[in-house]
Amino acid sequence: MLVKRVPDIYDKLSLLTNGAKFDVSCSPSFDRKNFSKKESFSKFGIHNIWTSNGRCIPLLKVLLTNFCINDCAYCLNRKRNDIPRTIILPDELSRIVYEFYRKKQIEGVFLSSGIIGNSRKTMDMMITTAKFLRTRYQFKGYIHLKIVPDSDEASIEEAVKLADRVSINLELPTEESLSLIAPEKNLHSILKTVEKINSIIENKGKTIQTQTTQLIVGATSDTDFQVLKLTENLYKNNSKLKRVYYSAYMPVNDDPRLPQLSKPPLIREHRLYQADWLIRYYGFQVEEIVSEEKPLLDEKIDPKLDWALRNICLFPVEIQQAPPETLLRVPGIGLTSVKRILKIRKTSTLTLKGLKNLGVVIRRAMHFITIDGKYYGNKNQMKELSTSSIEKNLQQYSLDI
Ligand code: SF4
Structure with missing residues (x-):
């Protein structure tokens, strides 16, 4: 992997917040209508996120590192991409987050990471960052921690202890699609991790902690029926899964495994959110909305x-x-x-x-x-x-x- 040096801390931050923006498991929080590969990004990755009760929360979305041993076709940070790589160590990252917080520029942090070394090492560094924030800086703000695939139970427990919310991304609804474009990931294993997170949160008793996940839409031939069936089962089996986020596929890499799209499928994404809402709150079964015979949502009509x-x-x-x-x-x-x-x-x-x-x-x-x-x-x-x-x-x- 070609490594270009990134010396300045704010250059590092700019790279690592740029690398985090495609993860919507805390919210679709950048202007994807005007998406372009050269898009300028909100300063240092601070996003205004709207909560369900209408509150606006400024949140720093950042990666610990954009090094990654994996090669997910849709990801800017995949190992084969020739991009500047960097890392901010827990000591430095916790200090920066706290500085933003102290100056009231943020109310929380969304911390994710490429896989550096292995899952254990990556989780250790994210957990250490959160630990520094909570103990060294008495940080009372919101922490959303990403759980990386193949994390062990001890790491998940530790993450749940420190964070207000955790998430692991399913990315795609079928094993076939995942092995095609994210060959190092395994759907069965990620689903097991979702269940593990759920039981760890449940065992904590009365807590407001929850988890979320993300599914990418339009990067493979998976249908809305497949996406929504998986979603329905996830909600049924995981009481602490707050919601599934759908992310219209944004082309950032040229890769023969991926479709050529002139624009991201935002309307499809929007329809999936509407269908998800009907399943969660309106008593609809997936089969009433889409089926094997009619597997796609109608884009022209809600x-x-x-x-x-x-x-x-x-x-x-x-x-x-x-x-x-x-x-x-x-x-x-x-x-x-x-x-x-x-x-x-x-x-x-x-x-x-x-x-x-x-x-x-x-x-x-x-x-x-x-x-x-x-x-x-x-x-x-x-x-x-x-x-x-x-x-x-x-x-x-x-x-x-
Ligand atoms: S694991 Fe895949 S999606 Fe995550 S940073 Fe690495 S290449 Fe990107």
Whole structure:
């Protein structure tokens, strides 16, 4: 591996934050609409991350090193790439993180790493960095630690002790895809690690700690059905898995194993987030959204509307009487609106205007409901319910870190 020297600490930091930006397991946190290989990056990798309760947290996303013994086709830091390589040792990295924190430039750190030497050595260095932060600097900020593949149980336990959140990336939903483009990784072993992390967090008893993971979308021929089936099982079997992040594949390397894309599949990524939401909070089964026969999400239409149009015989539903699980399936009615509808309808008769005030997207919902027996929709217009908000929403997922 060609190693170019990187002497200055801020040059090092710039390289190591640049190397960390493609990992979205703490959030999709850079402007991927304007993505380019030469993109200038937020100064020293400080990202504003939005939490699910609307709070903005500045977070330093950084690698301990961009050296790596692995050769994942999609990764900027893979061993075959001729890029400047560097490392910031735990002593120095913890000091820098603390300096940013002390000056109130960050509230936390997302620490990941290329694999240097082996998994044990890499985890040791990340853990030492976190330990220095917590003990030497009494750092009270947020720490998200990456667990590298093939980490042993002791390292995971130590990481969970120090971090607010940990993550290990699955990257791809099938063993075949992983062995094609990330040959050193093994899906079975990563899934076992996800389970191990889960049981370690569960055994801690009452704790707010959680884990996340990331799946890359569009780098292989895997379907949305395969992605969502894996996701559904992960949520079912791992109570401490807060969420799966989907990352539209960003071409950074020329590699014959990878597809030639003119732009990253951001709409597909967005649809997967919507489908994921339906599975986690709206009571949908994967097979209601996609199936082996229809394995891809429709990019032109959101998955809930797609489901409603395919099941039009179930509509319209009477807003004054439908049970909550039925209301949740109406396009244009979300979790909060359902709660409000249930409360208001106990004492009053709902109206079109009243529903709008409760947060219902009327132009969408009116085709699928009756209000006190009256239908305001137009079944012929249903298919024209456009997704004009896609572009606007692309960067607006609920981003809890
Ligand atoms: S293990 Fe793979 S994805 Fe991670 S840094 Fe190394 S080459 Fe990149």
